[in-house]
Amino acid sequence: MLDYRVGEPIADTKAPEGPIGERWSTRKFEAKLVNPSNRRKHKVIVVGTGLAGGSAGATLAEQGYHVIQFCFQDSPRRAHSVAAQGGINAAKNYRNDGDSVYRLFYDTVKGGDFRSRESNVHRLAEVSVQIIDQCVAQGVPFAREYGGLLDTRSFGGVQVQRTFYARGQTGQQLLIGAYQALERQIDEGNIELHTRTEMLDLIVIDGKARGIVARDLTTGKLTTYLADAVVLATGGYGNVFYLSTNAKGSNASAIWRAHKRGAYMANPCYTQIHPTCIPRSGDYQSKLTLMSESLRNDGRIWTPKREGDDRPANEIPEEERDYYLERQYPSFGNLVPRDIASRAAKTQCDIGKGVGPGGLGVYLDFADAIARMGQPAVEAKYGNLFDMYQRITAENPYKVPMRIYPAIHYTMGGLWVDYDLQTTIPGLFAIGEANFSDHGANRLGASALMQGLADGYFILPTTLNHYIASNKFPDVDAADPAVAEVETGVQERLEKLLSINGTRTADSFHRELGTLMWDYAGMSRNDGGLRKALDRIPELREEFWRSVKVPGTGFALNQQLEKANRVADFLEFGELLVLDALVREESAGGHFREEHQDSDGEAARDDENFAHVAAWEYCGPGENPVLHKEALEFDYVHLTQRSYA
Amino acid sequence: MKITVRVWRQPSPDEAGRMVDYPVDDVAEDMSFLEMLDVLNEQLILDDEDPISFDHDCREGICGSCGMVINGQAHGPVKTTVCQLHMREFRDGDTIEVEPWRAGPFKILKDLVVDRSSFDRIIQAGGYVSVNTGAAPDAASVSVPKADADLAFENATCISCGACVAACPNGAAMLFTSAKVTHLNLLPQGQPERENRVLRMVQAMDDEGFGGCTNVGQCTQVCPKGIPFDSIMNMNREYLRAVKSSRGNQG
Numbered sequence: 001m002l003d004y005r006v007g008e009p010i011a012d013t014k015a016p017e018g019p020i021g022e023r024w025s026t027r028k029f030e031a032k033l034v035n036p037s038n039r040r041k042h043k044v045i046v047v048g049t050g051l052a053g054g055s056a057g058a059t060l061a062e063q064g065y066h067v068i069q070f071c072f073q074d075s076p077r078r079a080h081s082v083a084a085q086g087g088i089n090a091a092k093n094y095r096n097d098g099d100s101v102y103r104l105f106y107d108t109v110k111g112g113d114f115r116s117r118e119s120n121v122h123r124l125a126e127v128s129v130q131i132i133d134q135c136v137a138q139g140v141p142f143a144r145e146y147g148g149l150l151d152t153r154s155f156g157g158v159q160v161q162r163t164f165y166a167r168g169q170t171g172q173q174l175l176i177g178a179y180q181a182l183e184r185q186i187d188e189g190n191i192e193l194h195t196r197t198e199m200l201d202l203i204v205i206d207g208k209a210r211g212i213v214a215r216d217l218t219t220g221k222l223t224t225y226l227a228d229a230v231v232l233a234t235g236g237y238g239n240v241f242y243l244s245t246n247a248k249g250s251n252a253s254a255i256w257r258a259h260k261r262g263a264y265m266a267n268p269c270y271t272q273i274h275p276t277c278i279p280r281s282g283d284y285q286s287k288l289t290l291m292s293e294s295l296r297n298d299g300r301i302w303t304p305k306r307e308g309d310d311r312p313a314n315e316i317p318e319e320e321r322d323y324y325l326e327r328q329y330p331s332f333g334n335l336v337p338r339d340i341a342s343r344a345a346k347t348q349c350d351i352g353k354g355v356g357p358g359g360l361g362v363y364l365d366f367a368d369a370i371a372r373m374g375q376p377a378v379e380a381k382y383g384n385l386f387d388m389y390q391r392i393t394a395e396n397p398y399k400v401p402m403r404i405y406p407a408i409h410y411t412m413g414g415l416w417v418d419y420d421l422q423t424t425i426p427g428l429f430a431i432g433e434a435n436f437s438d439h440g441a442n443r444l445g446a447s448a449l450m451q452g453l454a455d456g457y458f459i460l461p462t463t464l465n466h467y468i469a470s471n472k473f474p475d476v477d478a479a480d481p482a483v484a485e486v487e488t489g490v491q492e493r494l495e496k497l498l499s500i501n502g503t504r505t506a507d508s509f510h511r512e513l514g515t516l517m518w519d520y521a522g523m524s525r526n527d528g529g530l531r532k533a534l535d536r537i538p539e540l541r542e543e544f545w546r547s548v549k550v551p552g553t554g555f556a557l558n559q560q561l562e563k564a565n566r567v568a569d570f571l572e573f574g575e576l577l578v579l580d581a582l583v584r585e586e587s588a589g590g591h592f593r594e595e596h597q598d599s600d601g602e603a604a605r606d607d608e609n610f611a612h613v614a615a616w617e618y619c620g621p622g623e624n625p626v627l628h629k630e631a632l633e634f635d636y637v638h639l640t641q642r643s644y645a
Numbered sequence: 646m647k648i649t650v651r652v653w654r655q656p657s658p659d660e661a662g663r664m665v666d667y668p669v670d671d672v673a674e675d676m677s678f679l680e681m682l683d684v685l686n687e688q689l690i691l692d693d694e695d696p697i698s699f700d701h702d703c704r705e706g707i708c709g710s711c712g713m714v715i716n717g718q719a720h721g722p723v724k725t726t727v728c729q730l731h732m733r734e735f736r737d738g739d740t741i742e743v744e745p746w747r748a749g750p751f752k753i754l755k756d757l758v759v760d761r762s763s764f765d766r767i768i769q770a771g772g773y774v775s776v777n778t779g780a781a782p783d784a785a786s787v788s789v790p791k792a793d794a795d796l797a798f799e800n801a802t803c804i805s806c807g808a809c810v811a812a813c814p815n816g817a818a819m820l821f822t823s824a825k826v827t828h829l830n831l832l833p834q835g836q837p838e839r840e841n842r843v844l845r846m847v848q849a850m851d852d853e854g855f856g857g858c859t860n861v862g863q864c865t866q867v868c869p870k871g872i873p874f875d876s877i878m879n880m881n882r883e884y885l886r887a888v889k890s891s892r893g894n895q896g
């Protein structure tokens with residue numbers, strides 16, 4: 001079984017001292033600048049075109065850098081960010097409802113269950129305000145009120161209305177804004193964009209990130225791209241669970257390869273489960289669809305009181321229904337935070353009260369809302385979601401209650417970065433969901449879009465300037481043995497995958513890994529289960545390399561090869577996630593250890609021993625990783641136990 | 646249920662393609678169309694055959710990656726993206742024909758995968774507002790009448806899937822281009838570049854080899870996002886206006 005040892009502590013040395021509200025200004029002022037006319041001499045690689053990568057690429061190009069950018073989809077506008085529904089937070093306080101930068105900061109630190117850095121979070125809240133300005137100026141069509149001003153709503157258990165939205169497709173609209181800015185820079189010749197091209201490894205020379213090896217997915221050609229800095233904006237790793245709300249192509253390969261080249265991986269066990277997804281309908285299920293959290297504002301969640309009650313919902317009389325959230329959490333009811341709602345649903349199903357196929361679902365019932373508001377009002381509010389539900393399940397949610405079940409949705413962990421968003425490899429930066437920075441152990445709704453755009457539009461362009469200005473970049477020779485070694489490694493791995501010609505598809509391994517991860521490292525975790533997973537994952541990985549079957553060749557479009565390559569990385573990454581979950585013997589946010597709960601079954605943190613970031617160092621194949629702890633200090637928001645009862 | 650999928654197989658852009666029949670047993674009604682193809686592909690791989698390539702990512706109808714012509718209709722029998730189409734729309738024993746988008750500017754790369762990069766180049770020609778990061782005024786300083794905001798939004802919902810082109814007998818990209826022109830030209834932020842935008846984007850569309858519009862209207866019929874046909878009329882008006890205006894001519 002994978003073991004570990006504890007190494008030297010790690011610290012973020014980049015955040016300035018001083019009052020929290022002044023730190024970002026100080027950093028900006030102290031950051032060195034690059035003369036505009038010198039910028040075009042510097043090449044910067046940006047991998048990813050989601051909200052983080054798209055906004056970063058466009059901004060760096062506007063500043064004058066020569067940007068080389070990549071995405072694996074056929075267009076940058078298809079990055080997974082496009083799927084975000086609900087909205088984006090910003091401390092604009094347009095409603096005059098008591099919101100402020102400080103309140104957003106406070107809510108985010110608390111919501112993250114005190115496992116994030118105060119300096120980072122405060123900066124995020126500060127920058128949030130500028131994001132909305134930028135997006136509106138680009139023509140992002142946010143929802144507006146009749147007076148023509150921007151509308152906002154409340155989201156995810158906070159008491160102010162700070163969420164800006166564009167109907168149910170905020171992510172798409174924000175992404176199109178960034179995409180258009182990107183396309184404008186391509187037109188101006190400042191960005192060289194490679195679509196359908198996947199980064200397969202990182203080139204590190206003299207300790208600095210200097211390039212990547214990437215594969216053109218249509219021709220199969222491998223090419224080395226060299227630059228002065230590399231930015232990873234490659235998204236989250238939720239698909240290590242196979243079934244998740246992420247897009248099918250979302251993967252951990254870029255961050256995992258960077259990890260194997262020396263970048264520390266932080267808090268991989270912090271994963272977020274979303275309580276309101278459409279349950280799976282069969283073994284062929286390929287992904288899970290999220291139903292917006294806003295549904296919990298008007299829907300009531302229940303299960304039958306009797307175990308195994310298989311009567312249709314409308315034949316179960318009122319007194320035989322258990323509105324379990326309202327019963328257990330009278331003050332928050334159906335609006336308890338995501339992790340609590342998710343675990344409660346699982347508990348109901350575990351004791352045999354689940355509904356629908358396989359008993360893996362609970363009801364989300366709108367009958368009362370329809371009676372109270374009338375069907376047209378419900379339609380106006382949630383019509384598109386109801387239609388989507390009906391299309392997928394063939395059930396009419398106006399007539400019968402929806403069935404929902406939790407699913408993996410977001411990953412708070414990721415590459416360790418300092419205040420400058422730089423990883424432990426100088427010149428390698430990580431932004432957006434790919435880094436671990438701002439959400440601690442749990443992300444608040446509508447805050448991922450905010451973080452991706454904060455990183456890409458405002459933070460990285462400042463800190464990258466500083467890096468470029470403070471370093472020298474001797475030319476890298478394409479024939480450098482360090483470059484050749486990486487190229488050969490990538491080539492050999494692809495050839496190996498193609499040559500095994502075994503008996504199982506890459507998908508079948510992915511599914512098996514996903515089931516393991518979900519069963520033992522999903523919504524709730526315990527020592528025994530995690531150890532079981534740690535025993536089984538290496539066996540599965542070995543089996544994969546012995547018996548995977550990848551058809552075709554490497555010299556053409558080969559979607560199976562792409563998939564197998566990603567699954568191979570998940571089979572390594574998953575093991576580290578489980579180890580991290582085993583080592584973190586406390587419950588915090590999305591990480592729930594059954595051994596660590598209070599008498600009400602709520603997550604119990606252990607601040608004395610675990611108020612730290614777990615940053616993992618890779619030490620070579622078959623070697624145990626080393627754990628570096630970054631202590632977290634809370635000078636502004638006082639450590640308290642969350643309570644929603 | 647049991648069905649037969651008759652699907653376009655083309656190994657590469659330069660090789661000839663043809664329709665090939667594959668039986669698929671055990672199709673569940675709740676499967677999405679793409680899940681049915683996944684099941685078929687698993688079977689093909691284990692039988693030592695080349696699995697069918699198709700683009701997809703979000704499988705939620707929002708990224709615009711997926712797209713194929715099913716029984717002669719772009720995205721199939723229901724007005725949604727193919728990833729949101731379910732097998733309950735078909736019957737036991739059906740033979741389902743599946744083809745890639747067909748249009749001159751959409752080169753077939755493999756099987757059902759086509760090259761839609763021409764759409765990105767149309768956007769490069771002016772589908773944006775030129776505002777550098779950091780140069781934006783406070784968001785509340787511009788107010789937009791709700792009706793304009795709503796219509797701009799409706800046009801901004803385009804997912805760039807290409808169904809409109811595939812459905813058009815002329816292979817025109819008018820619905821796609823006009824959605825972006827309408828979205829941005831309606832908003833106050835889009836005004837300074839209003840004339841140039843439409844002139845350049847129409848030029849780019851022509852340069853890519855898309856056909857002209859003859860008011861057939863199939864594009865709107867198949868559009869999974871319901872982009873209105875009126876947007877095309879609007880683009881034509883914007884175009885005329887720009888041609889006449891001095892600002893446009895200087896661009």
Ligand SMILES: Cc1cc2nc3c(=O)[nH]c(=O)nc-3n(C[C@H](O)[C@H](O)[C@H](O)COP(=O)(O)OP(=O)(O)OC[C@H]3O[C@@H](n4cnc5c(N)ncnc54)[C@H](O)[C@@H]3O)c2cc1C
Nearest residue numbers: 048049050051052072081086087199235432433446448449
């Ligand atoms: C269904 C759903 C709804 C959501 N709703 C909300 C919401 O309402 N509000 C909110 O704040 N957040 C929401 N989130 C979370 C949020 O959408 C994501 O966290 C965020 O968009 C991630 O953005 P990103 O730029 O970091 O990565 P992504 O958007 O995932 O982009 C990753 C990019 O990297 C590229 N890439 C990856 N690997 C490689 C490689 N090896 N080589 C080349 N390119 C690569 C991809 O092509 C892509 O361009 C939602 C998430 C989901 C799944």
Ligand code: FES
Nearest residue numbers: 702704709711728
């Ligand atoms: S896969 Fe994204 S729209 Fe169909």
